[in-house]
Amino acid sequence: MKWQPGDPEPGDMVRVQIGSIFHYGVYTGGGRIVAFGLPPVPAYASAPDRFLVVETDMDVFCTGRIPEIAVLDRAERRKRVPPAESVRRAKDRLGSDGYHMIRNNCEHFAYECVFGEKKSLQEEAVFRMWNTRPVLQVYLADADGFSLDFPVPPERLKEIEACSDPSVRSARIANWALLRIAAKHCFSLDPDGLRFSRKKPGGWTSDRFSLSFSHADGRCCVAVSNAPVGVDLETVDGFSRRFDEKTCEKLRARVFSKAERAAYPQTPEGFLVGWTRKEAAFKASDKHVFSPAALDTQSENAATFALPLSGRPIVSVFGQHAAAARFFRVNGASVEPLSATTVNEF
Numbered sequence: 001m002k003w004q005p006g007d008p009e010p011g012d013m014v015r016v017q018i019g020s021i022f023h024y025g026v027y028t029g030g031g032r033i034v035a036f037g038l039p040p041v042p043a044y045a046s047a048p049d050r051f052l053v054v055e056t057d058m059d060v061f062c063t064g065r066i067p068e069i070a071v072l073d074r075a076e077r078r079k080r081v082p083p084a085e086s087v088r089r090a091k092d093r094l095g096s097d098g099y100h101m102i103r104n105n106c107e108h109f110a111y112e113c114v115f116g117e118k119k120s121l122q123e124e125a126v127f128r129m130w131n132t133r134p135v136l137q138v139y140l141a142d143a144d145g146f147s148l149d150f151p152v153p154p155e156r157l158k159e160i161e162a163c164s165d166p167s168v169r170s171a172r173i174a175n176w177a178l179l180r181i182a183a184k185h186c187f188s189l190d191p192d193g194l195r196f197s198r199k200k201p202g203g204w205t206s207d208r209f210s211l212s213f214s215h216a217d218g219r220c221c222v223a224v225s226n227a228p229v230g231v232d233l234e235t236v237d238g239f240s241r242r243f244d245e246k247t248c249e250k251l252r253a254r255v256f257s258k259a260e261r262a263a264y265p266q267t268p269e270g271f272l273v274g275w276t277r278k279e280a281a282f283k284a285s286d287k288h289v290f291s292p293a294a295l296d297t298q299s300e301n302a303a304t305f306a307l308p309l310s311g312r313p314i315v316s317v318f319g320q321h322a323a324a325a326r327f328f329r330v331n332g333a334s335v336e337p338l339s340a341t342t343v344n345e346f
Contacts, residue, residue, distance in 0.1 A: 001076055003068040011083025013070040013110045016062050024110040025061055026090040033061040034090035036109035037099055051099035053109065055091070070114075080114050089113040134321035135209075136225040137186045139178045140233075140307070140338065141330040143170045143220045146177040153196045156204070171215035178222040178330060179211060185328070185335050186224050200288050210319070212283045217311055229319035230283030232276040235311035240268045251275075255292040263298065269306075269314065273343055276316035277302045284318040305340035314343070 008014050008027035015022045018040055025035030034055045038044040041063050058067065072080060080086070090113045098104055107120040148160065156176065163169040180191035187209055195207040204211060212223045212231040217238035223231035243251070248271055252261055256274055264270035277297035282290050284301075303322035307313040309329075317325050327338040 001073065002071045004071055005066055006069045008067070008069050009083065011086035011114070013114050014061070014067050015070070016065045016067045018063065018065065022107070023061070024106040026086055026110055026113045028055065028087045028090060031058050032056070033058060034094065035061060036106040039063045051097060053093040053096040055094060081116055086113045134324040135186065136223065136227075136229060136317060136319060136321040136325045137182065138221055138223045138231060138315060138317065138325055138327045139182045139185070139330050139335070140219060140221045140309075140313075140327065141174055141178055143167065143174045143215055143218050145332070146170075146174045148173050150177065150180060151192060152176055155198060156196075167218070171220045174220045175213040175215060175222055178220065179224070181330055181335060182222055182224045183209075200286070203283060212280070214279070219309070219311065219313060221315060223317055223325075225319055225321055227320035228284050229317065230280035230285070231315065231317050232279035232283065233313060233315050234272045234276050235313050236268050236272060237311045239272055257293070260297055272314045273304050273316070276314055277304060277318065280316040280318035304343040306343055307338065307340050315340070
């Protein structure tokens with residue numbers, strides 16, 4: 001389909017550019033246009049039929065701009081309905097409402113009248129931009145704040161029910177509850193309509209976005225993104241209780257490269273920055289065996305954050321959009337933004 005200025009015939013699809021968008025309609029003859037809504041200009045902002053299917057003259061439709069006529073290619077001419085039928089369909093819709101800027105707009109209306117199906121290239125462009133924007137959000141909550149009162153994939157449910165450690169069981173339930181909240185909050189998706197599958201031992205994926213779980217010391221988190229993602233959570237206080245300075249140094253020597261040992265200070269915080277990055281990198285990868293020493297923590301796809309919560313949590317994310325990560329704290333039905341300090345210098 002091409003667009004060019006010209007004199008329309010009844011049943012033609014017509015458009016006019018207003019700012020960065022196009023307003024579409026169907027020419028019905030006699031200098032008249034049927035469109036879903038009046039042109040989006042200030043003059044009609046308060047008109048009662050602004051968002052109804054209306055018939056106007058060309059001057060109102062064009063608002064002083066030059067109209068363009070759709071010139072159909074051979075395949076489109078075969079597909080379109082007869083022009084008289086397009087006119088009838090357009091007039092039959094007069095007075096209809098239900099306008100939506102993205103999902104049911106003037107372009108959808110014009111395509112439906114001419115081709116018998118809704119379509120909007122503007123909508124498709126918006127969703128392409130939306131789906132390719134950097135999205136990486138991390139949701140955190142206390143692990144003991146949830147009960148298993150929602151659907152869980154059978155394989156995951158079996159793991160939860162077989163878990164003998166109450167704290168781990170609570171964390172696994174909480175992680176899945178957080179995932180459901182994240183699907184709604186981040187992507188406006190109904191979690192009951194998603195399909196989940198096992199990515200690898202300990203890892204899961206969905207049919208609509210990437211995800212990763214972590215938990216430590218009574219707190220859990222889930223990261224969701226529109227690109228492969230891994231997340232790992234540890235707390236400085238919890239780590240310090242479990243490992244003394246000597247043990248920490250042995251771990252550093254075993255899992256960190258020379259460059260990593262130089263980059264991360266010999267402190268619990270320094271160790272956890274490197275360790276959580278390795279865990280997050282592994283979760284984002286397709287590897288099935290966790291080999292810490294072989295994982296690069298200094299990749300541009302890695303980012304680490306310190307959170308202003310008890311226990312001094314450190315969270316690392318690994319993925320294409322790591323630097324754009326946003327954090328949220330979940331407390332019951334409340335989802336609130338959480339400030340996070342990027343750990344750039346060690």
